[in-house]
Amino acid sequence: MRVPLIVCAAALMAACGCAAPAGAGPAQAATARFLDEVRDGQGAAACALLAPEAAESLAEEEGGCASAVLRLGLPGEGTVRQVSVWGDEAQVRLTTDTVFLHRFAEGWLVRGAGCRPDPPGPYDCEVEA
Amino acid sequence: MTRFIRDNALALFFLLAFLASLVGQAFAGAADYNQRQITGGGEPISPAAYVTSSEYAVDVAENWQSEYLQFLAFILVTVWLVQRGSPESKPPGQEGRESDREQGVGRYADEGSSRFARSRGLAHLLYANSLGIVMGLIFVLSWLGQSVAGLAAFNGERLSQLSDPLDWGAYVLSPEFWNRTLQNWQSEMLAVASMVALSIYLRQRGSPESKPVGAAHGATGVEG
Numbered sequence: 281m282r283v284p285l286i287v288c289a290a291a292l293m294a295a296c297g298c299a300a301p302a303g304a305g306p307a308q309a310a311t312a313r314f315l316d317e318v319r320d321g322q323g324a325a326a327c328a329l330l331a332p333e334a335a336e337s338l339a340e341e342e343g344g345c346a347s348a349v350l351r352l353g354l355p356g357e358g359t360v361r362q363v364s365v366w367g368d369e370a371q372v373r374l375t376t377d378t379v380f381l382h383r384f385a386e387g388w389l390v391r392g393a394g395c396r397p398d399p400p401g402p403y404d405c406e407v408e409a
Numbered sequence: 410m411t412r413f414i415r416d417n418a419l420a421l422f423f424l425l426a427f428l429a430s431l432v433g434q435a436f437a438g439a440a441d442y443n444q445r446q447i448t449g450g451g452e453p454i455s456p457a458a459y460v461t462s463s464e465y466a467v468d469v470a471e472n473w474q475s476e477y478l479q480f481l482a483f484i485l486v487t488v489w490l491v492q493r494g495s496p497e498s499k500p501p502g503q504e505g506r507e508s509d510r511e512q513g514v515g516r517y518a519d520e521g522s523s524r525f526a527r528s529r530g531l532a533h534l535l536y537a538n539s540l541g542i543v544m545g546l547i548f549v550l551s552w553l554g555q556s557v558a559g560l561a562a563f564n565g566e567r568l569s570q571l572s573d574p575l576d577w578g579a580y581v582l583s584p585e586f587w588n589r590t591l592q593n594w595q596s597e598m599l600a601v602a603s604m605v606a607l608s609i610y611l612r613q614r615g616s617p618e619s620k621p622v623g624a625a626h627g628a629t630g631v632e633g
Contacts (some may be wrong), residue, residue, distance in 0.1 A: 333450040366561055367463060368451070369568035380571050385451060392571045401570040409450055 303383065304363040307370035311379045315357040323350045331382050331389040333409035352406045354394045355383035378403060429470070435460045438468060449569060463561030467589070469546055474551035475593030479542040483601055493629050494609035498621045500629045512537075552590075556581050559589060 310329065317326035323346030327335050330345070341348035358376030369382040380392035380403070394406025416419060435456050442464055443453035459465055488506060492498040509515045514537065518527040525536035535542065535613075556577065563585050564574035582584055604618075610626055613619040614633070621633035 325469060331450065348524035364568070364574050366568055366574055369565045371568050371574065378591070382451065382569070395571060397573075399452075405571060408571060 281340060285364060299395040303365040303370065307365055307381050307383075307388045308360060308363050308372055310381055311374075311391065312334050312357055314379070314390050314393065315354065315377070317381055318349060321352075323347055326350075330407065331391045331409045334389075334391055334407050337409070338407060346348050351394070352394055380405070380408075382409075385387065434468070435465065438465055445531070451569075463558045463565065466558035466579050467562045469557055470551050470555035471589050471593055474548055474555055475590075475597045477548035477551055478542050478594065479597035479601060481541060481548050482598075484541050484544060491629065493606050494627050495605045495629060496608050496618065498629055498633045555589065556586065559586055 314326055314329040315325075317329065326349050327338065327345040327404070330338070330349070335345050338345040338348040338406070339352075343351075355374075355376035360372065360374055362371075362373040364371045364373075370388060372381065372383040374381045377393065378395040378397075379390060380395065381388045382391045384388040391409040392403065392407060394404040395403035395408075396405075398404040426431035439454065439456040442459055444460070446453055454462070465575055476551075476613060485511045487498060489504055490498075491504055492500045493501055503511075506512075510517045512528045513519065513522060514533070515529070525532050560575065560577055560580040563580060563583075575583065608619055611619070612622045612624075612633070614622050619633050620631045622627060624631050624633070
C-alpha cells in the first residue's frame with residue numbers, strides 16, 4: 281500500500297510541475313541580477329527586470345522608475361536561504377530580503393522586492409505588482 | 410464489432426461522455442484560468458499547457474475522489490444498512506455479508522463462478538472484496554492526487570499574493586483543502602440519499618435502477 285502511494289505522489293509531483301526545484305536556479309539568478317543592478321546604481325536596467333505592473337507602480341514616482349527604484353533603499357544581495365517555485369510563481373528568501381517573481385515568456389521578472397513579513401497578511405514590499 | 414459495441418454500449422457511452430467532458434473542462438478551465446491571469450497581470454496559456462498545470466489536476470482529482478468515495482460508501486454501507494422500498498437496497502432482514510449459499514461461494518459455487526469464489530484463503534478474501542478494495546484504492550489515490558496538485562495550485566496563488574507557501578502537512582489541514590473536499594462530498598452524499606429515497610416512490614420505465622412501474626412502494630430490492 282505504501283509504495284504505490286509514494287510512487288503516485290512522486291508521479292503527480294512531476295506531472296503537475298509542482299516540484300520546487302524546477303526553475304529555482306533561473307529565479308535565483310534573476311533575483312541576483314536585479315539586486316546587482318540596484319547595488320550598481322543601474323536604475324533603468326533594474327526596472328527592465330521588474331514585472332510590468334511593478335515597473336508601472338514606480339514609473340509614477342518622481343524621476344520615473346529608474347530613479348525611484350534606487351531611492352527605495354533595497355538591501356543588497358545576501359545569502360540565499362530558500363527558493364520556492366510553484367508553477368509560474370517563485371519566492372527567493374535571502375538573509376537580507378525576500379523577493380517574489382513571476383515567470384513571463386521572456387523569463388523570471390520581479391513582482392515584489394524589499395519584502396518584510398507582516399503576519400497574518402501578505403508580505404509588505406517596497407516594490408510590488 | 411457491432412456486437413461488441415452493443416454488448417458494451419453502457420460502458421462505452423459513459424467512457425466517451427467522460428472523455429468529452431474532460432476535454433470540455435480543459436478548454437473551459439483554460440479560458441477561466443486565462444481570464445484570471447490577465448486580470449492579475451499574468452500571461453494567458455494554451456489549453457495544452459493548462460492540462461499539465463496543477464490547477465487542472467486539482468480540479469480533476471477533487472471530483473474523482475468524491476465520485477469514487479460515493480460509490481465506495483454505497484457499496485459498503487448497503488452491505489449492512491437497508492432502505493425499505495428502495496431498489497438500491499437489499500430487503501430488510503438480509504443485512505450483513507450473507508451466507509455462503511446466498512453468495513454462491515465455496516461448495517455453493519457453480520461452474521460459471523470464478524475459481525476465487527470456490528477457493529479459500531487470501532485469494533478468496535481479496536476477490537470477495539475486490540470491488541470495494543479497488544474503488545477504495547482509486548478514492549485514496551485521487552484524494553492524494555488532489556492534495557498534491559492542490560498544494561501546487563494553492564502555493565502558486567499564495568506566492569502571487571506575496572505570501573509564504575505552505576508545506577503538504579499544513580495544506581491538508583488547511584481550510585482550502587477541506588473546503589474543496591467537503592463541497593464535493595456533500596453533493597455526492599445528497600445524490601445517493603436522493604436516489605435511495607426517491608426510487609421508493611418514483612419510477613423510470615425500463616431502467617434497472619428503478620423498480621418496475623407497477624411495483625409497490627414497499628417492494629425492496631426489486632429492479633425493473
